[in-house]
Amino acid sequence: MSVQPEKLIIATRASRLALWQAEFVQAKLQALYPACRVELLTMTTRGDQILDRTLSKVGGKGLFVKELETALLDGRADLAVHSLKDVPMDLGSPFQLAVVMDRADPRDAFVSNKYEKLADLPEGAVVGTSSLRRESQIRANFPHLVVKPLRGNLDTRLGKLDNGEYDAIILAAAGLQRLGLQERIRSCLSIQDSLPAAGQGALGIEILEARSDVLAALQPLSCPETLACVTAERAVSSFLGGSCQVPLAAHAVINGQNLTIQAFVALPDGTQVLRAQSSGPVEQAGQLGLDVAKELHRAGADKILATLLNN
Numbered sequence: 036m037s038v039q040p041e042k043l044i045i046a047t048r049a050s051r052l053a054l055w056q057a058e059f060v061q062a063k064l065q066a067l068y069p070a071c072r073v074e075l076l077t078m079t080t081r082g083d084q085i086l087d088r089t090l091s092k093v094g095g096k097g098l099f100v101k102e103l104e105t106a107l108l109d110g111r112a113d114l115a116v117h118s119l120k121d122v123p124m125d126l127g128s129p130f131q132l133a134v135v136m137d138r139a140d141p142r143d144a145f146v147s148n149k150y151e152k153l154a155d156l157p158e159g160a161v162v163g164t165s166s167l168r169r170e171s172q173i174r175a176n177f178p179h180l181v182v183k184p185l186r187g188n189l190d191t192r193l194g195k196l197d198n199g200e201y202d203a204i205i206l207a208a209a210g211l212q213r214l215g216l217q218e219r220i221r222s223c224l225s226i227q228d229s230l231p232a233a234g235q236g237a238l239g240i241e242i243l244e245a246r247s248d249v250l251a252a253l254q255p256l257s258c259p260e261t262l263a264c265v266t267a268e269r270a271v272s273s274f275l276g277g278s279c280q281v282p283l284a285a286h287a288v289i290n291g292q293n294l295t296i297q298a299f300v301a302l303p304d305g306t307q308v309l310r311a312q313s314s315g316p317v318e319q320a321g322q323l324g325l326d327v328a329k330e331l332h333r334a335g336a337d338k339i340l341a342t343l344l345n346n
């Protein structure tokens with residue numbers, strides 16, 4: 036028997052990117068269930084209000100999720116749409132990650148008004164990013180560049196580039212593409228040069244564990260391949276205690292029945308970079324992620340992470 040919900044309310048942050056993502060899900064649900072009222076509940080989260088400090092210093096990713104969860108608990112909304120990258124590894128009861136959708140471009144993008152790519156930047160050029168993951172890889176590959184923090188939503192960040200505060204900035208390609216800003220991308224960093232964050236480019240939908248009705252209604256939006264990849268990626272972060280406070284990257288791809296996961300942990304200054312990789316059957320996605328995490332752990336990831344947490 037098919038599930039025909041009468042009403043579905045989507046909680047979303049108010050940023051342009053979050054709204055695009057929520058409207059994307061809204062349109063998919065409306066197409067699936069023409070008789071259903073699919074509406075948005077737009078909210079401002081603490082993460083959106085804190086613009087003056089580096090996110091890694093104010094408690095990280097959970098900031099973008101909490102207010103939306105309150106709306107789920109209150110019954111003001113039935114589902115919350117997130118960039119999966121911003122979703123904590125363990126949502127914890129009574130919440131669950133109901134669906135992982137098809138992944139967009141997972142790469143990081145190089146954005147500049149003067150240069151084509153990172154390799155073209157001269158000594159001392161200023162690159163904007165507040166991601167320790169991006170910072171560590173830039174510093175490791177291009178030690179002659181200056182990395183300067185960059186906060187705010189996508190429009191704010193682009194504005195700071197345009198007013199000359201930076202020679203170039205690094206942003207997720209997926210966000211720019213979703214907002215129709217793909218012409219701002221001068222080049223994409225290769226997966227090898229800038230290994231993406233766990234879940235980058237994928238959308239996740241969160242609901243209450245108790246809402247089996249919503250879970251069933253959302254299943255057609257699920258992408259099993261992306262789910263397998265992000266399961267492996269999130270297993271790495273989960274084991275190593277990753278959040279956006281640590282320079283941790285994890286990226287998986289599927290080839291036929293085979294999944295390959297690559298991950299790294301680094302010091303933000305790029306002087307130490309630990310890498311690991313594992314391949315195996317797609318069905319073992321979580322285990323493959325765990326294998327990679329344990330290999331990084333044995334190689335000294337715990338010491339790197341401890342150094343960072345004590346700073």
Ligand SMILES: NCc1[nH]cc(CCC(=O)O)c1CC(=O)O
Pocket residue numbers: 118119120121205206207208209210234235236237
């Ligand atoms: N850290 C913020 C964030 N969370 C999700 C995206 C967009 C890309 C995605 O969906 O992964 C971005 C922007 C960015 O990193 O430049």
